[in-house]
Amino acid sequence: MLKLKHVHHIAIIASDYQRSKAFYCEILGFMLLSEVYRAERDSWKGDLALNGDYVIELFSFPNVPARVSRPEACGLRHLAFGVEDVAAAISALNIDGVNCEPIRIDPLTGRRFTFFADPDDLPLELYEA
Template sequence: MKLEFIHHVAIICSNYERSKKFYTEILGLPIIQETYRKERDSYKLDLAVGAQSQIELFSFPTPPPRPSYPEATGLRHLAFAVSSVEETKKELESNDIAVEPVRIDELTGKRYTFFNDPDGLPIEIYEL
């Protein structure tokens, strides 16, 4: 078996319009396709991340909240590679997004930091 790359990450949001704006307007991810599923009263928004990866943004009427502690079992965070952590941090902050101080990965020497999506999902930006 050979896994080639991560095809997509699925995210369930609590407020579809707010999260759609965050991922498309603030993070700048292009929309591939938007689908409303009447039988589930649910939207599915496919967003491109680079040439090969996607985010599937789902809405459901009453999703349970995500555990708030960072060391819970399961997916810990979503990480995006960026050419400049400082420039990306400044752009996020100009959109009133709280961003943690920049840190240095002690194993790689690379710069990184974290911020949250509208539902508190931790997102990392990691310098190439």
């Protein structure tokens, strides 16, 4: 059996790198660890950390096609973040102009959760952990 240690990172391609970097850093609270412009690809790459842990590799590429996310398509469904209080997190996102779906209750765990989207409509979830 393969012995994976942990998830190393999640790669996200943004249609507007600066807008997505601001969303993930200024609104969601990620920290930009490093950033490089790759001229040969006309592409930015930023490494983002959450609470000191490297989590997201944020890319830009010219002329990227839109990804189908709704109706739900095969592939990565969404990215979920654990929070202490879903209602408080929704309030903080609303202040920054980010709309969230109504709070739902996970029927298996009884925990509250909601969904919202990044600037490219990538589904993101807040799950009360």
